[in-house]
Amino acid sequence: MRATSTLLCTALVCAGLWGCSGSSGGDDDTDTDVPIIDLRADANRDGVVDLEDPADDEGEDVWDASHGAIFMANIDDDLGACSKDASQTDEQLAACNDAADEVVNGTDDLADMARLLVAPWPGAPEDASAKLVLSTPGASYVRLFIDNAGSFELFPPSRAITAAELREGVELALEGKDVVRDDTVWDGYIDVTLEVDAGTASDGTAYPDGSDTVRLRIAPILTTHHLQPAQTLFVSKLDYPEYYVYRDSIQAAVSAADIPNGLVELDVIGEDVWTQDFFEAGYMTMPAAGGQQHVISVFMRSASNWGAPAGQLRPSGKLVFTYFRGKDAAGLMQRGSGDGNGLDDGGNLETIPPYEYNGQSYPFGRIVRGSTPAYHPTESFDRMLASQKIQTPVAVDTSWLAVGHIDETMTYLKTDSPRGWILLANDPNMAIQMLQDASDEGHGAVELFVGMSWSDDATGDYIPANISIDAILADPDLMAENAQAAIDVADQVDTIKAETGITDAEIVPVPFLHWEQYGASAAYQPGTTNGIALSDTDYGAPEPHGPVIDGHDVFKVQLEDALAPHGIEVRFIEDWEELHMWTGEVHCGSNTIRAVPADVRWWESGR
Amino acid sequence: MKHSTTKAIFLTAALTLGFAGREALAGPGVVIDSSRLPEQARASLKRCIAKVRASHPEAFDRVAAAPAMAASFDRTKRGPLASITLPLKALGREALFPMLNMVAVEGPNRGELSDTAWLALRVSLLEAIGILRDRRAEPVLEAILDGGPPEYEIDRAAAQALARIGSDEAAGKLIAMARAPGPKRLAALTGIGDCRRAAVAEALANLLARHPAPEVAGVIARSLGDVGNSWAWRTAVVAASGEEEATRATAARALVSAFAVYDGQARRLIGKAVLVVDHPSTPALIEAARAGAPADAAAELDRLAERFARNPIRR
Numbered sequence: 002m003r004a005t006s007t008l009l010c011t012a013l014v015c016a017g018l019w020g021c022s023g024s025s026g027g028d029d030d031t032d033t034d035v036p037i038i039d040l041r042a043d044a045n046r047d048g049v050v051d052l053e054d055p056a057d058d059e060g061e062d063v064w065d066a067s068h069g070a071i072f073m074a075n076i077d078d079d080l081g082a083c084s085k086d087a088s089q090t091d092e093q094l095a096a097c098n099d100a101a102d103e104v105v106n107g108t109d110d111l112a113d114m115a116r117l118l119v120a121p122w123p124g125a126p127e128d129a130s131a132k133l134v135l136s137t138p139g140a141s142y143v144r145l146f147i148d149n150a151g152s153f154e155l156f157p158p159s160r161a162i163t164a165a166e167l168r169e170g171v172e173l174a175l176e177g178k179d180v181v182r183d184d185t186v187w188d189g190y191i192d193v194t195l196e197v198d199a200g201t202a203s204d205g206t207a208y209p210d211g212s213d214t215v216r217l218r219i220a221p222i223l224t225t226h227h228l229q230p231a232q233t234l235f236v237s238k239l240d241y242p243e244y245y246v247y248r249d250s251i252q253a254a255v256s257a258a259d260i261p262n263g264l265v266e267l268d269v270i271g272e273d274v275w276t277q278d279f280f281e282a283g284y285m286t287m288p289a290a291g292g293q294q295h296v297i298s299v300f301m302r303s304a305s306n307w308g309a310p311a312g313q314l315r316p317s318g319k320l321v322f323t324y325f326r327g328k329d330a331a332g333l334m335q336r337g338s339g340d341g342n343g344l345d346d347g348g349n350l351e352t353i354p355p356y357e358y359n360g361q362s363y364p365f366g367r368i369v370r371g372s373t374p375a376y377h378p379t380e381s382f383d384r385m386l387a388s389q390k391i392q393t394p395v396a397v398d399t400s401w402l403a404v405g406h407i408d409e410t411m412t413y414l415k416t417d418s419p420r421g422w423i424l425l426a427n428d429p430n431m432a433i434q435m436l437q438d439a440s441d442e443g444h445g446a447v448e449l450f451v452g453m454s455w456s457d458d459a460t461g462d463y464i465p466a467n468i469s470i471d472a473i474l475a476d477p478d479l480m481a482e483n484a485q486a487a488i489d490v491a492d493q494v495d496t497i498k499a500e501t502g503i504t505d506a507e508i509v510p511v512p513f514l515h516w517e518q519y520g521a522s523a524a525y526q527p528g529t530t531n532g533i534a535l536s537d538t539d540y541g542a543p544e545p546h547g548p549v550i551d552g553h554d555v556f557k558v559q560l561e562d563a564l565a566p567h568g569i570e571v572r573f574i575e576d577w578e579e580l581h582m583w584t585g586e587v588h589c590g591s592n593t594i595r596a597v598p599a600d601v602r603w604w605e606s607g608r
Numbered sequence: 609m610k611h612s613t614t615k616a617i618f619l620t621a622a623l624t625l626g627f628a629g630r631e632a633l634a635g636p637g638v639v640i641d642s643s644r645l646p647e648q649a650r651a652s653l654k655r656c657i658a659k660v661r662a663s664h665p666e667a668f669d670r671v672a673a674a675p676a677m678a679a680s681f682d683r684t685k686r687g688p689l690a691s692i693t694l695p696l697k698a699l700g701r702e703a704l705f706p707m708l709n710m711v712a713v714e715g716p717n718r719g720e721l722s723d724t725a726w727l728a729l730r731v732s733l734l735e736a737i738g739i740l741r742d743r744r745a746e747p748v749l750e751a752i753l754d755g756g757p758p759e760y761e762i763d764r765a766a767a768q769a770l771a772r773i774g775s776d777e778a779a780g781k782l783i784a785m786a787r788a789p790g791p792k793r794l795a796a797l798t799g800i801g802d803c804r805r806a807a808v809a810e811a812l813a814n815l816l817a818r819h820p821a822p823e824v825a826g827v828i829a830r831s832l833g834d835v836g837n838s839w840a841w842r843t844a845v846v847a848a849s850g851e852e853e854a855t856r857a858t859a860a861r862a863l864v865s866a867f868a869v870y871d872g873q874a875r876r877l878i879g880k881a882v883l884v885v886d887h888p889s890t891p892a893l894i895e896a897a898r899a900g901a902p903a904d905a906a907a908e909l910d911r912l913a914e915r916f917a918r919n920p921i922r923r
Contacts, residue, residue, distance in 0.1 A: 275686065307686070343687050375873070404687040430921055433839070455695035456677050464670075464698045477843040478739060478772070481802070484839035484921045488883045491920035518691035519731055519761060520768075520798065583684045584691075 036129075038211040039120035040195035042070035046604055048290040050116045062214045064190060066607030070217040071287040072115035072143070072191075075100040075176035076331040077297050079109035085323040087270060091314050094322040095302075095334040100178040105146055105153040109328055112295060114146070114174035115217060115287065119162065119195055121170030126208070129200030131162040133173075139191030142179055142219075148172040164200065177219045180285075180299075182335060182381070184388035189219040220285040221389035222299050222333070223603060226352040226366040227413045227534035228422060229595035231260050234533070236591050237276045237317075238266035244274070247579040251541065251591060254572035258535035262594075267324065270316035271308050275585060276592045277408070278346035279303055279317040280325070284597050288604075296597050300325040302334045304345040304379040337379035344371055344378040348406035348589050349399070352392065354413050354422040355601075358502035364601045367500070368392045371399025371407045390608040395500050401489045403521035408588045410490050411497070412530050415537045416567040423567060424503055425530050427490050428510035429483040432526065435512055435559065436470045439550060445471035447548040449526065453577050470548055479516060479525065486515040486522050509563050512556065513545065523584045527577065529560055531586035533593065535572060540564060543586045544573045638715035639730050639762060640748070644755050645712065649747035653705075656744065657713060660705040670699055671706035675716050675729055682725035689761070690728040696736035704740050707733050712748045731765045738769025738802070741845065746773060750781055758791035767792075767799025771808075774849070779803050783811040797827050801834025806851040806858065809835045813862030822874035825866060829874070832859045833881025839921060860887035867912060868897045868905045879912050883919050890916050 043049065045056035045068075060068035076098040083097035099110050119131070135143065135158065147156040153174050162171055181189040192214050199208030234255050236248055248266070255264045273279060281301045289295040302318035309315050314336060321332035343349070353367045368386055372378055373396070386394055399405045410427040439447065450466040473479055497503060516525035524531070527543035535541045547556030561571050580590045636642065642650050661668055674692060681690035696703060710716070711733050718726055734752075737745050752766040767785070770778045782803055785796035800808060812832045816825060834840075836859030841852045863885065867878045882890060891913060898909045 272683070274684065278686075308683075346686070373873075402687075403689075403691070406686075428920075455698050456680075456692070464695045466694075466698060475843050475845070477804075477840045477846045478802075480843055481834060481837040481840035484837050484884050484886075485833070485880075487920045488880050492880065516694065518693055519689050519735070520764065521687070523691075583681065584686050589686075 036125070036197060036199040036208045036211060037120050037122035038131075038195060038197045038199070038213050040133075040193065040213040040215050041118040041120065042115065042193070042215040042217055043288060044068055044070050044215065046071065046288040046602075048288040048293065048295075050118050052118060052120050062192070062216050064216045064218050066605055069604070070115060070215060071220055071604055072175050072177050072217050073113055073220045073285050073287050073295070073297055074178070074180040074331070075110065075113045076179065076299075076333065077113065077329050078326045078331075079113070079328045080106050081327055082106065083322065083326060087316075087319045087323045091319070091334060091336070094319055095332070097322070098326070098331060100144065100176055103144065103155045105174065111153060111174060113297060113329070114176045117145075117173040117175060117193060117215065119167070119171035119173070122167045125164050125167040126200040126202065127164050129164045129167055129198060129208070131167055131195055131197040132160075133158075133162070134194040134196055136190075136192035136194075138187045139189075142177060142187055143191055144176050144178055146174040146176075148174070162195075167197070175217065180222055180333065180385070181219060181388045182385045184384075184390070189221070189388070189390075190216060191219075192216050218604075220287050220297075221391050221603060222283045222285055222301070222386075223365050223389070223391060224281060224283045224350070224352045224368055225593075225595040226354040227595075228354045228415045229598060230537070231258070231533075231535055231593050232596055233262035233594040234260055234264050234535075234591055235267050235276050235593070236264060237269040237274050239269070239272060239274060243578050247574070247576050247587075247590065250544075250575040251587065254533075254535060254539070254541045254574050257572055258539035258541070260535060267317075267320060270319060273308060273315070273317040274579060274583075275307070275346070275348070275589050277348045277589045278305060278307065279315050280321050280592065281347045281350050282592065282594050285331075286597065286603065288602075294597065294599070294602070296329060298325070298330045298594070300330065300332050302332065303347050303350070304336050304382045305343070305347075307343070307346065335379075335382045335385045337381045342378070344376065344399070344405050345382065346406060347592070348404075348408045348585075349378060350386075351407050351412075353395065353497070353501060354415075356420060356422075356501050356503075358500070362606065363392065364606060365392050365598075365603060368394040369397060369407055369497075370394060371402070371405050372396040373398050373400050376400040376405070391603050391606060395496065397493045397496050398489070399493070401485075401522055403518050403523040404584050406589070408531055409524065409528055409586075410493060410530055412532060412534070412588070414534055414540055414564070414567065414569055416569075418507065420503065420507055422507075424494070424497060424508045425511050426494050426508055427486075427528065427530050428512050429487040429490065429514055431510050432512035432514045432556075433474070433480070433483055435555060436474055436548075439548060439555065440470050440474060444548065444550050445469065445474075447550055449473070449548050450546045450577075451549070453546055455582060473514070479514065482515050482517040482522060489522070509567075511563070512559060518584075524581070524586065526556070527581045528586045529556070531588045532574075533588055533591055538568055538570055539572055540569050541572045541574050541587055541591075543576045543581060546577060636715065637710060637712035638718075638726075638733065639711045639766075640752055640756060642713045644751045645747050646751075649751075653708060653744075653747065654713065657705045657709045660702070661709075664702045667699065667702040668706045668709070671696070671703055671710055672716070674710065674733065675719070675721060675725075678725045678729035678732065679721055682722055682728055685724070685728070689724060689731065691735075692728065692732040693735040693739070696732055697739050699736075701740055701742070704737065704742050704745065707737050708745060708748055711737070712751070727761055731761050734762065734765035734769050738765070738772040741772050741774070743773055743775055746770065746775065746778060749773075749778075753781070753785065753792060753796070758795070760795050763792045763795030764799050767796045768802050769799075771800050771803035774803050774805060774846075776805075776807075779805045779808050783808060786811060786815065794824075794827065797824070797831055799831075801831030804835050804837070804840060804846045804851075804855060805849060806854040809855045809858040809862075813858050816862050816866045819866075819869055822870055822872065825870055826874045826877040829863060829866065829878040829881045832863055833884040835859055836881075836885035836887065838884065838886040856885050856887045857889055859885045860890050861893055864890060864893040864897050864912075868901045868909060871904075871908075875908065879915065882912060883916060883921065886916075886919055886921060
């Protein structure tokens, strides 16, 4: 039924009109006496709720790869109203966001909400009314606002839609109050049903009542992978000469890679050099007009308690609220019932790039974490990640590592291949073989770690770290540890192979040695898998300080040669004194914001 | 504090905390009191300490800085515990008696060291002592294992240090602890893996053959793998015993046999240990074990054979 409308047209809402699409007593759309009972959402995901487009009507009550509207957790801070005061408690900081109140905080806030339309029923009698029924448990996680002459105001669950509003049509905005944290409690879906008490026709007969339902799914949090271009690189801002060596070195790599927003130093709380570990950058998207996506960046505070008093989280994690939260940028905290452990650090939350395998497609890749049944990150945080559904987490055994982070032994880089990426995996066997070859060629006296020390800034002593090739090969403790590490890394790689189907030809072995500390393993040489995907053609790796033979560091040459066929140049970054010596490397001491992919949409996965 | 100040200020801080100077040594040792040593061993140790202090006073000064180092590393640590083992190892053999002195004779007051920094200091000292593989450390390590309340990380580090020394007496001591029920048995079972002796392999093989609980079997398997670690046996220090073949063959036999018996995490650990030992007899052992194994175990043995064929330490 064509009909005239006074419904407001906005950028997101086109208010041409179609007749009823919900269940009603009428069979004939052309009968002006038939109630129009039509609730619309952006079921066709074109960013517009269109009463003239049947694609926003068909399949509106299902949610699959091709149908179903989307809304977002409105947990950013568009007006910058939340306090940046880091002296607030963890809970106080996390509690503030745009969804914490019952008002629409400006046009940017409104843009974070999904629109719903109740189509006008010009002939609605005076005794007609309607209500919106929200399914449970989703009803507890969303809030509705109604357009009242251009101003959106709270639409409480108990409020009825009047006959006058039915005649004019109604525009609503729906916001999520939180992300999905546990899909066994709420899976992120909500059904919104328009139930119309159609009232009495002019001939005194009752109009048939009816209803119409739309299904929406909340946008998941997605983490970024290394095929997404780096936009901004972060390091901690620390003020002492030794740190400047690292900072300046990484600055040079960032400049060489031409990262658009360059290097940003974060004012960390305390002396938290491990920039990777206190937050993880992600994002949420929903369709926007013109084929665009509306994006809210999500900065997840790690559940780590590094440097924190008992019962509190890592202090620098507050930066997700005090620094990153703002317009279209959310801070998020998910803590467990107890203190976190080292596996909660961001360095133990990486993302395998996109792939298809065994009939399953992961267009946004998969989260990968070090985790075993006996030694794992905070369960509630893992539950939250898994509940997003799109990047189903992969668990890899890192329990043998002293730090236990997934970034210690493997990383992923872009390449021109059907898969589109390669896996860089630590290979202690190759490291030993390289040293053995050098020794066999008469270079056994050549030293590694020349000019490096183990502890000078801690004690004032300079304890040289240099050691000869032959001394390493003769060291039973190093040799034993590296045999074990080679097998443990291979076990990790087997897990990735089983999950992704990646083949040996797509795996680049990266040699460096381990050493044992308190029964666990740590990188003895700077761990060159623990680097940064700076760009498609630049990889930032720690300076290995390997043996220099014939004027070349053989470990640098090896890595450069291994990545050159993939069009990748290695930018070596000096991190010995500030990171390596403390069982971390350049990935641990940095963090990255990456571009949101424009050509792939999570909702097309149907998950 | 590691990062906020210069080297000089760190020295000042260390002195303020009472760590760096000899004056701060208040005894007893940071792990035990020397009174727990047999009288003769105690006297011998003190004589050696005095002698080395006279000849190499700088070694004592360097080791005296260890608590400040532990405090610094602890503040920036990742994982459950910091380690200063590498810097202590880098001090060389001259650090043996200064370290033994700190462990058992006259250590610093704990001062303001956190629980984890204090533990890191003590564990690292023991690890560094073990790395030196010097029999003169045996009495101290044995005294740690013989008495005092159990403290797993300390006991494990002491057991590992004793294991690294690897003398007949050290092996005998650790074997006895591994066999007998007791509060320090787990630490001994964990640390014994660095004692690469045929007798140790035989003892662990016998323990595994008794089919202990899966958690214990996993620990024994890891240690048996360490004992037979093929790369360790490449080194002259370990190979000097002349027991390589007996040790690794025993380890391989026991591990393959246990692999067919256990499942889950224990089997996984046993499988890794088989690869670490990498003994040439392994394919035949797997084939033999497969003959009498149930279907699921046989399938896992097939997988083990396939993994062994492409053993990552042999590529």
